[in-house]
Amino acid sequence: MPKVDLAATPHVSRTGYPPPHDAAVAGRLNRRFAAEAGLSLLGANHVILQPGAWSSQRHWHRLADELVIMLAGEAVLVEDSGETLMRAGDIAAFPHGVENGHHLQNRSKAECVFVAISAGDEGDSGGYPDIDLLFGPAGFTRRDGTPFA
Amino acid sequence: MPKVDLAATPHVSRTGYPPPHDAAVAGRLNRRFAAEAGLSLLGANHVILQPGAWSSQRHWHRLADELVIMLAGEAVLVEDSGETLMRAGDIAAFPHGVENGHHLQNRSKAECVFVAISAGDEGDSGGYPDIDLLFGPAGFTRRDGTPFA
Numbered sequence A, B: 001m002p003k004v005d006l007a008a009t010p011h012v013s014r015t016g017y018p019p020p021h022d023a024a025v026a027g028r029l030n031r032r033f034a035a036e037a038g039l040s041l042l043g044a045n046h047v048i049l050q051p052g053a054w055s056s057q058r059h060w061h062r063l064a065d066e067l068v069i070m071l072a073g074e075a076v077l078v079e080d081s082g083e084t085l086m087r088a089g090d091i092a093a094f095p096h097g098v099e100n101g102h103h104l105q106n107r108s109k110a111e112c113v114f115v116a117i118s119a120g121d122e123g124d125s126g127g128y129p130d131i132d133l134l135f136g137p138a139g140f141t142r143r144d145g146t147p148f149a
Helices: none
Strands: A028-032 A043-049 A065-072 A074-079 A082-087 A091-094 A102-105 A112-119 A134-136 A139-141 B028-032 B043-049 B065-072 B074-079 B082-087 B091-094 B102-105 B112-119 B134-136 B139-141
Touching: A043 B091, A065 A074, A065 A082, A065 B065, A074 A112, A091 B043, B065 B074, B065 B082, B074 B112
Parallel strands: none
Antiparallel strands: A028 A043, A043 A112, A065 A091, A065 A112, A074 A082, A074 A102, A134 A139, B028 B043, B043 B112, B065 B091, B065 B112, B074 B082, B074 B102, B134 B139
């Protein structure tokens, strides 16, 4: 069925971020539904942020375009040029190769819900302007290329 | 700015469909915002359907994955296996190469709003199960390959 059965993809709160960078996303519940829906060219995540949670560490992508569509609640989009309140119906776009770190913070007292969609993820890499972390096809490293022990 | 300024991309109601296939989408107002937002790997349309309007003729894509995210109002998703009511927060996914024609019909008395996102559009082609029409990189033809006069 083309209508996505979100309930078929469980919410997952795990992250690959090495400590201490994982703490900020502990309240992020993520449904990675593209594969379940049969999509292979699009990445798609249905995300609930509990109050206080971040969508990710502030990051940018070298190869992948990214789109965020707010469905419910409020979040603050943080990027290099400042902060922007995002509400249901608002959309944010992050072109690949633009080194403008971005993420969403739920500073409200209620859950917020958004969908994050991407294309070009294969072999993607990028960075995190606020912390000593890089990502790439082989996983996470520090900025000097050393792995996390 | 990563937050998409939808007002910067005017609504357009035009379609490339040859008559009489254009009539059903006359009440479709489309903002094709990906290029304005700097995206090149994702196609993105913010669409308002007036009461009675269709999102498109019922179609499928040979090369492009497609995702539809309902933002407001109601529409009926029509595809080979039947009809499904879509409301704000609902998502539908259309994997490339699956010949399951689909579209949205606004049968309600109020506008509805959705976002349609795609990847893999370059060189895309496909068909329309209900009418004598094909699309491809060179435009529209009848099923026998002849152009519309």
